[in-house]
Amino acid sequence: MNRKILFFILPVFLTFFLTACFDSKEVDEKAYVVALGFDKGENNFLKMTLQIAIPSKIASGEGGGEPGAGTAITTVETPTLYAGLNMINTYISKEIDLSHCKVVVFSKELAQEGIHKYIHAMVRGREFRGSMYVAVALESAEEYIQNVTPTLEANPAKYFEMNFNSYQYTGFTGDTKLTNFYLLEECSCRQAYATLVGVNKYEKSHEFDNNNSTYKERGRDRPLEGDFYAGQIPKVYDIKAEVMGIAAFDGGKMVGQFDGQDALYHSMLYGTYQSSHISVPDPKQPENFILLDVKQSRKPSHHVEMVNNAPVNSAEIKLEADILSIQSGINYESKENIPILEKTAEDFLEKGILKFLEKTRPMHADLCGFGRDLKMKYLLWEDWGKVQWLKKYAQSKFNVKVELKIRRPGLMVKTAPAKSSEGDVMD
Amino acid sequence: MRNFLKSLLLFKEPNKAEKFILKENKQDTETKTGAKDDSHGESKNSETFLNKILGSKQDDKKKEETPEESKQESKIDKKLSKNLAYMKKVYSIPVNGDIILREFDIMVKDRAIPAFILFYDGMTDREIINNYILTPLMLLSNLDIKDDPKSIIHYIKNHLLPQNQLKEARKYVDVIDEINFGGCGIFIDGLDRAFAADVKGWEHRGVERPNSEQVLRGPQEGFTEVIRINTALVRKILKDENLIVEDIIVGKRSKTPCSMLYIKDITNKSLVEEMRRRLKNIKVDYMIDSGELEQLLEESSFSLIPQLMATERPDIVAAHIADGKIGVVVHGSPFVLLAPVTLADLLQSPEDAYVRLPYAHLLRFIRFLGILLSLLLPGLFIAITNFHQEMIPTDLVFAIEASREQVPFPSLIELLLMEVMFELIREAGIRIPGPIGPTLGIIGALILGQAAVEASIVSPILIIIVAVTGIGSFAVPNFALGLSFRVLRFGYIFLGAMAGFLGITAGLFIQGILFVNSKSFGVPITVPTGPKTSASASSNKLIRLPIWKQERRADYLNTINENKQPKVSRKWINYNQNEGKDENEK
Incomplete structure (x- = not known):
């Protein structure tokens, strides 16, 4: 019996003496980083910005509103990521812990030079969570992080989680989690993309202008909701930080940027699109809009064929929509008119998507994963390697077919004219 | 006045009070001196001394055994006076207060036969002794008896003692055993045997609700002390x-x-x-x-x-x-x-069988959850907060950090403090006198819970952990198993604090080995799963079968009759087709 007790007690004591809680750290002995920013250094490789949560302020609800109330921000110039952490630990009292970091932001300048070395360090590092978002700041990452002053939540970590998740109901950004980014970056048939972030410049609403909008490129006379990059949305007050659009990468280097509308098309093509409101010009009265609540009914199908050693990429997108508003008051809900509406919406989307794909071609950025379909047709890895898909993508031709079905007219079955003294008025 | 001052100031010899000293037994002193002698190293004497010890021990044994044996062996004498003297010696009469010895005469055919009865007051029923032993022997023996008695024994046994449990004893020891357990010994002159009548009548608690195993559905009777x-x-x-x-x-x-x-x-x-x-x-x-x-x-x-x-x-x-x-x-x-x-038996509540199947499973899974929480939650909390902070949702990690900011102790000490406090409340709660009971609740809830948090001695999240653990531990249906989990919980706290999940895993592993290794009367404790036994072993599984499917007895018991009920126990289901008969009966 004594031997049995010894057998029980020995391992317990062994764990105590061998491990002796050497890496045990209390929660309050650590400083949790919420966001990590990388800019090109002035005199060194990197300028690293850390947004560190102040839990006592967050828990008591003081975090929101005032800029930087729930967080502390520090910027340090450093040769590498971990060197920077070491330097920061010399003046931050608690040990820096990156396990709750929600977002890593690279400046556009740095991203164009290539960020794969930092991404690799993060994927290898135990502390970085794979669900952290990768973002590119159009100007400076430091400036973006400084301007994250959430008002709706006391906790900045929650702000990042919610804000970067908004692609699920706007479609204006994408799922750019670290694991996703890394997989796409390493993939021989697709290219990586990151969320675009920026800081708004407007101070007063009369300063609004459309100089930075992309509506002219699209041939519109005024911008639609997605025709902006992050930081250029005409808006004032509240928080200055914004997310809108995606950045395309080739081999870990940023090669181009797309606005919100393009990001929406991208997510439709890529399959991450869930639902959003889309404004479509009225086919009969172009000055009016028809608003649709669009959902993806099936995952998009891709089809690639090699014609004369050049790929022909076809995509089929299946959508469903509910009518949210018909501004012209024309009775598009009726059985006869619904196909007209569907056709208009399909044409509108097809045109936009084709334009988006044309833009990706010179960037060598197969963001939508056409290569996956082609890869499946090769039996041997060597054969697929010989195709050199990412190079060949620049010679692509595109066919896109959008199939949109309008299912429900909303709560209003038929638009009834508003009554006025001068007879019926359409709104 | 002078005397008073004198008595106050001057030294006074204390009164000589007689002190009581519990002296060592003779045997003890001898062995002690023996040890002393031995330590002096007198090797010559040691042999003789050993003999002395052995001899004395043997003597003691003999002395002890002789009265025992005589008690076992000695038979009841024909002479009443001898029996009386013997019983007086055995029961230390008159030193013993509650033993009653009543002498009387039995009148049989105009002949007075001396007799006595012996019983413990308080353990016996007076009415029965008065009405059904003394009355017939003293008064009714005078009645005219038609057939001529062959012997007094026969006559007394068959006619005079209207008792349903009457033993005839030839040895003293048999009567003494009966008297010790609330019987009444009857000795009669001229007989070499005695009677022992069962007249038990001590005070006892009635059948009440079971205190520690209450159910809502099911019988409400509990065992008592008799x-x-x-x-x-x-x-x-x-x-x-x-x-x-x-x-x-x-x-x-x-x-x-x-x-x-x-x-x-x-x-x-x-x-x-x-x-x-x-x-x-x-x-x-x-x-x-x-x-x-x-x-x-x-x-x-x-x-x-x-x-x-x-x-x-x-x-x-x-x-x-x-x-x-x-x-x-x-x-x-x-x-x-x-x-x-088996472990599964210990985790079952009688309600599991009495309640309908879907509810029974809900109750059972909630109970298992409670048991797991009571065993592992504090350990897991320590492991996660000390080693695996990335596992906690970000909001919660900030909340924990904020609440711990002012706390001066490491979380292990904090947790142990609260756990010990809780165990203290629980232990005191059992012993606290009834009317003061609610006070303990107030002390526990207010002082320990609220004040400790306000004084920043513990963090509020820890109070939740300890409270959930405490509630969970009451879900264990078996008291002994609950105690065992209470002990193990502290083990898991230390393991979690030492090595995080690795420690907890090691603990679970060791506990698993110990559980699988232990047996109860040749049956492994973890039986329906540990060594896998036949699937039809009815009710002792984690998931209960419907009652009509519990056809066989537990496999591990290797019972003589393995079937509990026929394959179709609800005959009414296909009564018409089979005329109420199934294969087993055919």
Whole structure:
């Protein structure tokens, strides 16, 4: 019996003496980083910005509103990521812990030079969570992080989680989690993309202008909701930080940027699109809009064929929509008119998507994963390697077919004219 | 005045009070001096001394044994005066206050025969002794008896003592045993035997609700302290003449009556034999409660899991006996032991069987969750907050950090502090006198909970952890198993603090080994899963089968009759087609 007790007690004591809680750290002995920013250094490789949560302020609800109330921000110039952490630990009292970091932001300048070395360090590092978002700041990452002053939540970590998740109901950004980014970056048939972030410049609403909008490129006379990059949305007050659009990468280097509308098309093509409101010009009265609540009914199908050693990429997108508003008051809900509406919406989307794909071609950025379909047709890895898909993508031709079905007219079955003294008025 | 001052200031010799010293026994002093001599190293003397010790010991033994043996052997004498003297000596009359010795004469055929009765006051029923022993012997013996009595014994036994339980004894020891257990000894001049009548009538607690195992649905009776009431409670449920109540007396001095309960044609014979062997071979002076018997019967005293199940509920005992187990009832204990027992048995509540299937599973899963929480939650909390912070949702990690900011202790100390406090409240709560009970709740809730948090001695999240753990630990249906988990919980706290999840995993591994290794009366504790037994082994699984599907008894019990019910137990289902008969009956 004594031997049995010894057998029980020995391992317990062994764990105590061998491990002796050497890496045990209390929660309050650590400083949790919420966001990590990388800019090109002035005199060194990197300028690293850390947004560190102040839990006592967050828990008591003081975090929101005032800029930087729930967080502390520090910027340090450093040769590498971990060197920077070491330097920061010399003046931050608690040990820096990156396990709750929600977002890593690279400046556009740095991203164009290539960020794969930092991404690799993060994927290898135990502390970085794979669900952290990768973002590119159009100007400076430091400036973006400084301007994250959430008002709706006391906790900045929650702000990042919610804000970067908004692609699920706007479609204006994408799922750019670290694991996703890394997989796409390493993939021989697709290219990586990151969320675009920026800081708004407007101070007063009369300063609004459309100089930075992309509506002219699209041939519109005024911008639609997605025709902006992050930081250029005409808006004032509240928080200055914004997310809108995606950045395309080739081999870990940023090669181009797309606005919100393009990001929406991208997510439709890529399959991450869930639902959003889309404004479509009225086919009969172009000055009016028809608003649709669009959902993806099936995952998009891709089809690639090699014609004369050049790929022909076809995509089929299946959508469903509910009518949210018909501004012209024309009775598009009726059985006869619904196909007209569907056709208009399909044409509108097809045109936009084709334009988006044309833009990706010179960037060598197969963001939508056409290569996956082609890869499946090769039996041997060597054969697929010989195709050199990412190079060949620049010679692509595109066919896109959008199939949109309008299912429900909303709560209003038929638009009834508003009554006025001068007879019926359409709104 | 002067005297008073004098008495105040001057030294006064203290009054000589007689002091009491409990002196060592002769035997003890001898061995002590022996040890002393030995240490002096007188090797020459040691041999003789050893002999001396041995000799003296042997002498002692002989001295001790002689009265014992004479008591065992000596037979009842024909002369009443001799018997009277013997009994007076045995019962230390008149030193003993509660033994009553009543001398009287029996009139038979105009002949007065001297006699005496002997009984303990308080353990016997006065009315019965007066009306059914003394009255017939003293008064009714005068009645005209038609047939001529052949012998006085025959006459007295058959005509004068209207008792349903009357024993005839030739040895003193038989009568003495009866008297000690509330009987009445009757000695009559000229007879070389005595009678012992059963007139038990001591005060005892009635049948009440079981204190520790209450259910909403099911019988509300609990065992009490009297062995015969307890056996009757079981027999009341199992109206089966094959239910054997085998009496075995344990304890040389306490002579505690115990009963082994089993069903003759179900329970495995070797199991019955083993229980009988263990019970008969317990040599102790006193045995008061079944808790002591449990410790004397179990194989491993250091095992953390109970190897016999103690229950207050007759329905549980009946169910297990009907399944092929053995119950042991101990006089003076409202807890009846059951063996062999498995972990699954210990995790079951009687309600599991009485409540309909879907509800039973809800109750059961909630209970398992509670048990797991009570065992692992504090350990997991320590492990996660000290080693695996990335696992906590970000909002919660900030909340924990904020609440811990002011706390001066490491979380391990903090947790141990609260756990010890909680154990203290629980232990004190059992002993606290009834009327003060609610005060303890107030102290526990207000002072420990609120004030400790406000004083930043512990963090509020920790209070939640300890509270959930405490609530979970009350979900364990078996008291002994609950205790074992309470002990293990501290182990997991330390393991979690030492090595995080690695430590907890190691702990679970070791606990698993220990559990799988322990046996109860030859049955592995983890039986339906540990060694996998037949799937049809009815009700002892984690997921209960519907009652009509519990056709076989537990496989591990190797019962004589394995089937509990026919394949179709609800005959009404296809009554018309089969005319109410199924294969088994055909």
